[in-house]
Amino acid sequence: MTAGYDPYAFEPFAVTADLAVFTVRGGALHVLLIRRGQEPYAGAWALPGGFVLPRESAETAARRELAEETGLPDRLVAELHLEQLRTYSEPDRDPRMRVVSVAFTALVPDLPEPAAEGGGDAAHARWTALDEVSELAFDHAVILADAHERIGAKLEYTCLATGFCPPEFTLGELQSVYETVWDTTLDRPNFRRKVLATPGFVEAVPGAARLTGGRGKPAALYRPGPATTLHPPLLRPEGSSR
Amino acid sequence: MTAGYDPYAFEPFAVTADLAVFTVRGGALHVLLIRRGQEPYAGAWALPGGFVLPRESAETAARRELAEETGLPDRLVAELHLEQLRTYSEPDRDPRMRVVSVAFTALVPDLPEPAAEGGGDAAHARWTALDEVSELAFDHAVILADAHERIGAKLEYTCLATGFCPPEFTLGELQSVYETVWDTTLDRPNFRRKVLATPGFVEAVPGAARLTGGRGKPAALYRPGPATTLHPPLLRPEGSSR
DNA sequence: CCAAAAGTGTTGTGTGTACACCCATGT
């Protein structure tokens, strides 16, 4: 570091934490967006996020902003696995001042009450299908694209996919998570074997079963297991898009 | 973002860019460290890096600091592939003030003149074998550990390994890069086939050959190819550590 | 002639894929 740097010598930097929170609803990947109330970009959609406070880490700030701006349940926000995506630091990202943004991604299950109409900013939060996202404020479209690519890659070699599922889920539900994120189809028998062959990926819930599509054989239920990485990885088919 | 935020209302944040630059020398992985001249941690070793200036992106700052603090050739620094590792934002990382650090990693070939004795800070830069690194300033030991893990993983599915090699290299040299970073041994015939079977990973230099260990058959030379990712990946052996 | 390093060939084991088939449930 350079000698004699004076923290007040330059225009100060602000640091924000922004989040790309994904869920799977009805076979389509959705992202959580909020409608901006103030300038700049008033009325535009943006990723949830906000300024990191003086005594916070970026991750702590991300959790706080997520709870404040969206109606997500406290417990979910507290236990959520946040993955740091990358930091965006181009000088003119924000027209007001110099803002460096640390971006995070998270996966949540499809919630019965989408982004519940809580108090404050929460009313402006909404799940939006990825292909219905149009203009976003700032460089959030770039962040969102990076996040989408990252989670697609992460599904290949981590157990994150269970994060999209409710606490107990069927293998069919888990498979549809992969198919939705990757926009492809997978062979059911082979998917099943691969998942079950990976120790600690999922654990059977003894004796439990649930009907899924109304018809058909009731499916066995599974819980997320202790494993976090996938050996061997679950590779997505190469050229195939559905 | 919260309403009515005043950029000057809080103690300002500073943003730094720090680098973990690796090379392979004599069968051991080395990292570029600089000796700190000022407090805090005066006299301690640290990763090269420094403050991001008001009109710079973090990556631009990383390149500038690398050129300033080390004797690395300008051309190398300009063309170097910088990979953003992650951002470290815990409130008390730096005892002086609130500093958020964007960390980068880079791989460079073994240089004839290690960290050349240029002017200014460059004299304090040195390559250090990873297992001889003791205490580092700030949380740089954590950053270094994260960076080491990251490059190990990156070698599996990207073509970055050629970044450790001179412009023209033998397959034996490339293999020793993998063996050094992973601290393992690989089967030469199989390594060879895998590398050559991946389109665009390396290109043969027609007719060229070079002696390596003094004895033995001269090895054919290769250049880095246009590919950036490895399909299929080059997986490191599981439990094996040499 | 031997040691050392590059390069080629071969073979068995395992993994992934494709697809046929059976099971249980609602209409």
Add this chain to the structure above:
DNA sequence: ACATGGGTGTACACACAACACTTTTGG
């Protein structure tokens, strides 16, 4: 009965690991 989704079995192709073998150089 039949459609729908869950679950099992199997055969083929291919990839990879292991290791034997040839080639070319220096001492």
